[in-house]
Amino acid sequence: xxxxxxxxxFEDHLNVFRRRLKASYKILNDVGFHKWSRSRAEHVRYSYxxxxxxxxxxxxxxxxxxxxxxxxxxTVTPYAEHKLAKRTKKSRxxxxxxxxxxxxxxxxxxxxxxVNLADKVCSCGQWQGSGIPCGHVIAAARLFGxxxxxxxxxxxxxxEWSDPGPNVLPIVNPxxxxxxxxxxxxxxKRHLSTGEDTEKTVRTCTRCKELGHSRDxxxxxxxxxxxxxxxxxxxxxxxxxxSEKGKEKLTDxxxxxxxxxxxxxxxxLASDN
Numbered sequence: 001x002x003x004x005x006x007x008x009x010f011e012d013h014l015n016v017f018r019r020r021l022k023a024s025y026k027i028l029n030d031v032g033f034h035k036w037s038r039s040r041a042e043h044v045r046y047s048y049x050x051x052x053x054x055x056x057x058x059x060x061x062x063x064x065x066x067x068x069x070x071x072x073x074x075t076v077t078p079y080a081e082h083k084l085a086k087r088t089k090k091s092r093x094x095x096x097x098x099x100x101x102x103x104x105x106x107x108x109x110x111x112x113x114x115v116n117l118a119d120k121v122c123s124c125g126q127w128q129g130s131g132i133p134c135g136h137v138i139a140a141a142r143l144f145g146x147x148x149x150x151x152x153x154x155x156x157x158x159x160e161w162s163d164p165g166p167n168v169l170p171i172v173n174p175x176x177x178x179x180x181x182x183x184x185x186x187x188x189k190r191h192l193s194t195g196e197d198t199e200k201t202v203r204t205c206t207r208c209k210e211l212g213h214s215r216d217x218x219x220x221x222x223x224x225x226x227x228x229x230x231x232x233x234x235x236x237x238x239x240x241x242x243s244e245k246g247k248e249k250l251t252d253x254x255x256x257x258x259x260x261x262x263x264x265x266x267x268x269l270a271s272d273n
Contacts, residue, residue, distance in 0.1 A: 006125055009039070010039040010040065091138050094108045099114070102116050117152075122136050205218050
């Protein structure tokens with residue numbers, strides 16, 4: 001129905017569509033037949049795309065992506081050649097009867113067609129609508145002894161381009177692709193400004209409730225009730241001097257001796273009881 005070139009063919013398909021799908025017919029009728037049908041279009045609708053342009057172009061050219069470059073030497077595109085071959089085979093037994101010097105009546109067994117080769121018009125509307133000769137045109141050309149019907153194909157199906165000259169087309173250079181530097185890429189972290197705080201994120205211990213360390217690294221002593229007896233604050237500054245590190249080691253030894261003394265005292269108390 002959408003692709004019908006002849007108005008009578010469109011009406012036949014539309015009547016069937018109206019009887020079977022009344023709701024869909026109402027929607028298409030409200031949109032307007034001239035916006036989506038070929039026979040009711042005000043202008044030639046070929047190359048007018050109503051969907052995504054990029055996807056439509058990719059779908060059309062998908063068959064030509066692996067073709068050799070030498071195919072461009074043909075007069076028309078492979079798509080037009082395929083259509084011509086298909087319509088030539090279909091119209092092989094059609095009868096062409098000359099009416100006047102320019103008009104030829106072609107009988108195809110259905111609604112027939114009236115061809116005017118001089119004005120490039122066929123009564124079926126397929127030639128002027130698609131830009132590729134229909135079967136009626138091919139049969140009429142065969143009547144006059146014209147074997148090559150590619151001359152009746154519209155110019156947008158030709159594969160030969162006119163050369164405008166070397167000073168018209170710009171020179172397209174390949175994109176610049178600099179070589180990647182060796183080694184690990186540089187860090188993209190922001191550099192701290194002068195005077196900006198360099199302290200790390202301060203954490204709170206869930207055991208002794210002190211800041212600067214976690215429960216896994218807590219060194220506080222815990223009595224029988226579960227409360228810490230001594231607390232040690234761990235500094236979180238990014239820069240720690242060697243002397244401070246030595247003090248931390250000394251504090252660890254004192255903590256160990258205190259824990260050992262408490263443990264011995266607890267054992268002695270248990271033996272006395």
